[in-house]
Amino acid sequence: MVSLFNTLSKKKEIFSPEDGTTVRMYNCGPTVYDRAHIGNLRAYIFSDTLRRVLSYVGFNVLQVMNITDVGHLSSDQDSGEDKMTKGLKREGLPLSLEGMKELAERYTLLFEEDLSSLNIIHPDVMPRATDHIPEQIDLIRRLEEKGFTYVIANDGVYFDTSKDPNYGRLGGLTPISEARDSAVSSFKHGPRDFALWKFNKNMGWESPWGKGFPGWHIECSAMSMKYLGESFDIHTGGIDHIPVHHNNEIAQSENATGKPLARFWLHNAFLTINEEKIAKSIGNALTLPNLTKQGITPLSYRYWLLTAHYRSPINFSWKALAGAHTAYEKLKSRISNMPTGGSLDIAYDAKFRSYIGDDLNTPKALSLVWDIIHDEDVAEEVKRATILDWDAVLGLQLNETKDVNIPEDVKELLHRRKLARESKHWDTADSLRSEIEKKGFLVKDTPEGQKLVKK
RNA sequence: GGCACGAUGGCGAAGUGGUAACGCGACGGUCUGCAAAACCGUUAUGCACGGGUUCGAUUCCCGUUCGUGCCUCCA
Numbered sequence: 001m002v003s004l005f006n007t008l009s010k011k012k013e014i015f016s017p018e019d020g021t022t023v024r025m026y027n028c029g030p031t032v033y034d035r036a037h038i039g040n041l042r043a044y045i046f047s048d049t050l051r052r053v054l055s056y057v058g059f060n061v062l063q064v065m066n067i068t069d070v071g072h073l074s075s076d077q078d079s080g081e082d083k084m085t086k087g088l089k090r091e092g093l094p095l096s097l098e099g100m101k102e103l104a105e106r107y108t109l110l111f112e113e114d115l116s117s118l119n120i121i122h123p124d125v126m127p128r129a130t131d132h133i134p135e136q137i138d139l140i141r142r143l144e145e146k147g148f149t150y151v152i153a154n155d156g157v158y159f160d161t162s163k164d165p166n167y168g169r170l171g172g173l174t175p176i177s178e179a180r181d182s183a184v185s186s187f188k189h190g191p192r193d194f195a196l197w198k199f200n201k202n203m204g205w206e207s208p209w210g211k212g213f214p215g216w217h218i219e220c221s222a223m224s225m226k227y228l229g230e231s232f233d234i235h236t237g238g239i240d241h242i243p244v245h246h247n248n249e250i251a252q253s254e255n256a257t258g259k260p261l262a263r264f265w266l267h268n269a270f271l272t273i274n275e276e277k278i279a280k281s282i283g284n285a286l287t288l289p290n291l292t293k294q295g296i297t298p299l300s301y302r303y304w305l306l307t308a309h310y311r312s313p314i315n316f317s318w319k320a321l322a323g324a325h326t327a328y329e330k331l332k333s334r335i336s337n338m339p340t341g342g343s344l345d346i347a348y349d350a351k352f353r354s355y356i357g358d359d360l361n362t363p364k365a366l367s368l369v370w371d372i373i374h375d376e377d378v379a380e381e382v383k384r385a386t387i388l389d390w391d392a393v394l395g396l397q398l399n400e401t402k403d404v405n406i407p408e409d410v411k412e413l414l415h416r417r418k419l420a421r422e423s424k425h426w427d428t429a430d431s432l433r434s435e436i437e438k439k440g441f442l443v444k445d446t447p448e449g450q451k452l453v454k455k
Numbered sequence: 456g457g458c459a460c461g462a463u464g465g466c467g468a469a470g471u472g473g474u475a476a477c478g479c480g481a482c483g484g485u486c487u488g489c490a491a492a493a494c495c496g497u498u499a500u501g502c503a504c505g506g507g508u509u510c511g512a513u514u515c516c517c518g519u520u521c522g523u524g525c526c527u528c529c530a
Contacts, residue, residue, distance in 0.1 A: 040530045171459095239460095243526075269460095319479085367468095368477085424488070430490085
């Protein structure tokens with residue numbers, strides 16, 4: 001049994017897919033204008049964990065994650081600076097559709113790289129916004145036919161939130177402040193109205209209303225419904241999406257179709273650094289390669305995230321990451337020393353299922369891993385089999401043993417040290433040990449002889 | 456300013472109306488020629504502060520303080 005915290009109802013609800021077998025799930029994906037930082041990546045580790053949990057308990061999962069590869073290549077008072085525009089300027093690319101395409105390809109590739117190094121299962125469909133312009137136009141047209149839109153000349157097509165009595169049903173709306181209201185309403189009919197299409201005389205796509213670019217929310221509505229149907233099971237995203245993006249998505253989709261867009265809405269909390277959110281403007285936007293440079297592997301990062309609940313903020317520090325890294329390496333090494341051939345421990349697995357089924361309590365699941373390791377009543381091969389089974393949910397590649405490549409000269413030093421130790425020439429042995437250390441390896445003396453660990 | 460949310464040991468972080476998981480670190484031990492590693496053990500009389508409800512609160516309620524997020528795009 002799986003219960004999930006649904007932002008719509010603000011409580012945990014028992015989940016099962018509408019059709020009883022296949023979960024149709026949509027995850028808000030990245031805007032590919034820059035390398036994802038580790039905070040962004042938390043959202044994808046979360047959606048991946050969700051997918052793995054749903055599979056583990058026996059559902060099929062059809063997962064769709066969008067790639068936002070379009071901006072509107074202009075800045076205006078309603079939007080702040082367009083992210084794609086920002087990216088183009090930063091990389092010295094031309095402000096054009098071609099430039100945008102190049103930028104998007106560059107960062108889509110890096111995003112795929114990040115997903116794979118985090119052992120995130122590739123979503124079944126990763127649609128790009130620019131490949132779905134007709135679908136977006138079609139959705140706007142449906143809204144127009146039903147009278148939910150208005151056009152502002154030389155600006156765009158807008159969604160009229162005053163026509164939707166249910167607008168904001170996901171919550172998170174904050175009262176309109178007087179100052180903002182007066183600044184914004186100079187051109188929009190209502191302060192919460194949002195663009196469905198932005199005009200641009202010089203570039204963009206043709207549409208019934210004029211050349212331009214799709215608005216900032218329409219792509220998710222168009223693509224989720226195309227691949228998952230007009231009504232699907234789960235929609236996820238970062239907690240920041242609740243007030244604007246997801247309320248807008250709901251308004252667009254549900255007013256066009258007359259059906260609820262998603263039954264469950266799930267949102268992950270932020271990762272903070274020094275109790276502060278991650279933002280490029282603060283200069284704390286670490287990426288995966290930044291972690292790797294400090295010796296923290298992507299999977300150690302994943303392990304660390306799993307020690308916190310997805311709806312709790314987690315606070316980054318190098319100390320915390322180093323601790324997680326040590327724990328993760330220890331865990332793998334213990335498992336690799338356990339014999340194979342065991343079978344799943346049913347009692348422990350029942351606990352595991354109840355933890356992950358309780359709104360994805362990965363911290364408890366992880367503590368259970370350590371519990372079973374320390375449990376003297378469980379056979380070693382059973383521990384191994386059980387933990388590796390759980391790894392389908394944890395996604396930590398606990399079965400991977402890294403082969404250490406030992407250079408020839410180090411092998412030679414090792415051999416000499418072995419001889420020195422056998423003849424009890426401790427000074428020689430110790431100096432050989434420090435020589436090996438200079439070459440980047442730590443020597444461990446185990447009952448089975450010398451072992452090397454990369455520093 | 457408005458609206459939310461949060462405050463648990465040196466660090467990260469679970470959790471519960473009945474007396475605080477797990478990991479890292481630290482300390483002690485076993486092992487070792489010495490180390491390292493590994494393994495074993497110990498490690499919050501306490502869950503921001505002040506009240507209240509209760510037989511009993513870290514857990515519920517009220518207030519205070521502090522912090523963060525949102526109110527422009529943002530995982």
